Amino acid sequence: MIELEGLTKRYGEKVAVDHLTFSVRPGVVTGFLGPNGAGKSTTMRLLLGLDRPTAGDIRIDGRHYDQLRDPLNYIGALLEAKSVHGGRSAYNHLLCLAQSNGIPERRVPEVLDMVGLTAVAKKRPKGFSLGMGQRLGIAQALLGDPRIVMFDEPVNGLDPEGIHWVRTLMQQLAAEGRTVFVSSHLMSEMSLTAEHLVVIGQGKLMADTSMAAFIHENSRTYVRLRTPEPERLRNVLHTAGIPAVAVSDGSLEVENVAAARLGELAAEHRIVLHELSPQQASLEEAFMQLTAGSVEYHAHTTAEGPEARRGGQGWGQGWQEGR
Ligand SMILES: Nc1ncnc2c1ncn2[C@@H]1O[C@H](COP(=O)(O)OP(=O)(O)OP(=O)(O)O)[C@@H](O)[C@H]1O
DSSP: OEEEEEEEEEETTEEEEEEEEEEEOTTSEEEEEOSTTSSHHHHHHHHTTSSOOSEEEEEETTBOGGGOSSGGGTEEEEOSTTOSOTTSOHHHHHHHHHHHTTOOTTHHHHHHHHTTOGGGTTSOGGGOOHHHHHHHHHHHHHTTOOSEEEEESTTTTOOHHHHHHHHHHHHHHHHTTOEEEEEOSOHHHHHHHOSEEEEEETTEEEEEEEHHHHHHHTSOOEEEEEOSOHHHHHHHHHHTTOOOEEOTTSOEEEESSOHHHHHHHHHHTTOOOSEEEEEOOOHHHHHHHHHGGGOOSOOOOSSOOHHHHHTOOOOSSSOOOOO
16 A cells, blocks of 8 residues: 655745645556646655655555665566666666565566566667566566556557556556556556546646546536437427537537437437437546646647647647746
């Protein structure tokens, strides 16, 4: 279990982490989300004792990081790809870490095998691709067989097979009862991987909830209807006290009414439906909706794209520093 209480970190005038209080529980994958500069990496560094908080408290299984006797046995982390000694082989790099942390040597081939690097164990990581570097970083995090794992952008640089592997690994680690805390910018990937979410914006906690509740609470759900007789259907719905919005693509959108009720109404009036589909926003849409006001870096677009139409802030390609 990871517990943060009132965690605050200032760099001069800049408040990178602002009174964060939340817990990361074992047994589920917890996603850690926030726009660029929200304070995710800083929080993770503070958790590992790599930086000192200005105020507040962090406990790992009830203790401070510097009170853990063999920290790698408690918490394994992947913070930055390729943060390894380039001159040693992958095997020797892990062996040095194992020896200095009281971890038996047999764990080295075990973790190399887990991440699929056995064939290149004797090679130097400086020749590794980004994806291989990520795999070695994950092997390092798992070396002490820790009960808590923390990954900062673990799928960076991985191909689809690698991304799938990381997803399965994280879910497997959680299913074994471990605490899995992971940050990612890839919303679609996060929505497939995490069951719980912690969202921060400008250093502050914005959400600490299940994935399903987060999407439900931060997005619009509606039913889309398509019919060759949109005007007649709209009138039928109107008579039943149900407002329907006509969309430019010819469909109708109805909020807060079950699809079954809409289908029954159409059938009663013998109106043919070509589509009757409940629409649930994606994690990405819910995330942008929640964090719209806390985004630090804004893209300046000339064309009216989907972000502008939604009234949200730019998020995605073409980011520029807006300060
Ligand atoms: N060592 C530092 N000195 C000064 N400011 C810092 C330092 N580290 C981080 N910051 C600032 O703190 C804020 C939070 O940064 P952090 O890297 O934790 O955000 P992040 O959520 O990980 O962002 P990203 O998604 O872009 O990786 C940023 O405004 C950053 O510029």
